[in-house]
Amino acid sequence: MFEVNQVLDPALLQKTIARLMEHHDALRLRFHLDGKSWSAENADLPNDIPVKVIDLSELDTAKQKEAIEAEAEKTQAGLDIDQGPMLWVVYFYLGTNKPGRLLIVIHHLIVDGVSWRILAEDLQAIYAQLANHPASEEPVQLPSKTTSFQYWAN
Secondary structure, eight states: OEEESSOOOHHHHHHHHHHHHHHOGGGGEEEEEETTEEEEEEOOOOSSOOEEEEEOTTSOHHHHHHHHHHHHHHHHHTOOTTTSOSEEEEEEEOOTTSOEEEEEEEOTTSOOHHHHHHHHHHHHHHHHHHHHSTTOOSOOOOOOOOSOHHHHHO
């Protein structure tokens, strides 16, 4: 859960997560149990990017906290290793002059402590680039991919 000091644009957040999922193959992984063995596949980018925006600005601080906790539990329970998504992003708008919250839920099969830092940096970079150049069709500039999932798996 991140505290965000600016109001996030929901459409821009959705584009940001789509670009993040394009760049990081592991965010599109699916795992299948066939009898006694597991297999993994890299799925295409989903049509519905897993982003929710929830306006809690009408609630008092205590009720906002309760609503965030309830949604966080529900979101974590909604991860599906077989069909996806393996990632959910929820933006909580808490009101004018109040920092919002950005919940990012990713299954442990596809993220570790080092990956979290990289994903957070890339998310911030993508959002900033898209916000600064909203009409641009140029690709977002991120550090080059390191090892592809396929190469790593082999």
